[in-house]
Amino acid sequence: MPAETDIPAAGTPGVHAGAADDTATQGHGEPALLETRGLEVHFPVRRRGLRRTAQMVRAVDGVDLRLDHGETLGLVGESGCGKTTLGSAVLGLRSGVRGAVYYRSGQGRLLDATRLGSADLAEYRQEVRMIFQDPHASLNPRLTLLDLVGEPLRVLQGVGGAELEERVAGILERVGLRRDHLRRYPHAFSGGERQRVSIARALVPGPRLVVADEAVSALDVSVRSQILNLLQDLQDEMGLTYLFVSHDLSVVEHVCTRVAVMxxxxxxxxxxxxxxxxxxxxxxxxxxxxxxxxxxPRLRGRRERIRLTGELPDPASPPSGCPFHTRCGYATERCAIDRPPLREITPGHRVACHHAEELSLAGLP
Known part of the structure; x- marks a missing residue:
């Protein structure tokens, strides 16, 4: 597909972590905060008893995404579509990543997150943070909130003593907890409160970009809206940008400015x-x-639930042509042969479908 921005494609000679790029993005007022270029994450599958690789699972298979400062980009799809793997690749938590993840730091430097040295990695770890799905599994039960939330400050910024305690207390209050919670352990809190602790831990170094991986899916329905409202309030207060990974499209509709479907x-x-x-x-x-x-309730009968036939294809052996043609009710012979590119059909609206202009599809009433 044509380049969206003037950020160089992965593998361009002379481009390295820390290289500057001050040119504005085509069609946008400002350069992107983060942009992936041809991002791929493939996992080898080895047969039992053999050391050689038999197949490659294409968990992320050539993804181009752009995040602008201050927006919330939703990443949606069925389980196994690759959205969580993509989020972890953006964070630099995956090995064997191909392509590029360009990030413009708070100091204006252009970093490729797939090729960071130790100094650049420390800066990236402060500015790009993650909120995990399960607040029970992501918090060490043997540590107090002071230790849990303060760890990023100690490791990344060398903060300690009274300053550490004051900064941790401050971020706890910003997420709706109290200063006197500092010496308590995670088991003393409810699921919603633990997720507030996870949010505080992610935000305490002062990040600019946060990857929220199913951040409310493990919570009761009554608590979800509170956490979502908190995330939006913190975004306004701290100037945050979110990559919001979720399978719940009703949540994505509520919080996201743009959506990418995987x-x-x-x-x-x-x-x-x-x-x-x-x-x-x-x-x-x-x-x-x-x-x-x-x-x-007056609108519920106006549309019919579409139930996809068949199972999600094996990502180690995807179908030829359009990957969705084996489950698509509109598929033609062309769909089984030619893979459709992701192309812009109206300003800002891109789709990978040969028949996008011809189809009349139903949205929300």
């Missing part, structure tokens, strides 16, 4: 949230949206 390791549709939910152009997106609950 299927079998690839992005099949990208658009502003209102455009994508109101006018989906890919059959897979239409199927996902058909499962979103409609609060107004």
């Amino acid at each position: 299927y079998l390791g690839r992005v099949v549709e990208q658009a502003d949230t209102s455009e994508l939910y109101g006018h989906p152009r890919h059959p897979y997106t239409e199927a996902l949206i058909s499962a979103v609950p409609v609060p107004d």
Whole structure:
């Protein structure tokens, strides 16, 4: 696909971590905060008794994404589509990543997160943080909140003593907890409160970009809205940018400004949230949206739930042509042969479907 920005493609000679790029992005007022270029994460599959690689699982298979400062980009799809792997690759937590993850630091330097030295890695770890899905498993039960939340400050910034305690107390208060919680252990808190601790731990170094990986999926429905509202309030207060990974499209609709839909390791549709939910152009997106609950009972009977036939194909052996054609009710002979590129059909709306202009798909009423 044509380059979205003037950020160089992965593998361009002379481009390295720390290289500066001050040129504005085409079609945008400012350069991107983060952009992936041809991002791939493939896992080897070895047969029992053999040391050689038999197959490669294409968990992320050539993804181009752009995040602008201050926005929330939703990343959605079925389990196994690669969205969590993509999020961890952005954080630099995956080995064997191919392509590039360009990040513009707070000091204006352009870093490729796939090729960071120790000094650049420390800066990146402070500015790009993660909120994990399970607040029970992500917090060490043997550490107090002072130790848990303060660890990034000690490791990344060398903060200790009274300053450490004061900064940890301050971030706990910002996420809705109290100063006198500093000496308590995680077991003393509810699931929603533990997730507030996880949020505090992610935000205490002062990041600019946060990857929220299913940040509310493990919480009770009554607590989810509180955490989502907290995340939005913190975004406004701290100028944060979110990559919001979720399988819950109703949550994504509530918090995200743009949405990217993933299927079998690839992005099949990208658009502003209102455009994508109101006018989906890919059959897979239409199927996902058909499962979103409609609060107004008068509108619930106006659309039919689309149930996809068949199982998600094996990412180690994806179908030829369009990966979705084996489950698509609109597929033609061309779909089984030619892989559709991700192309822009209207300003800001990209879709990987040969028949996007011809189909009339149903969105939310």
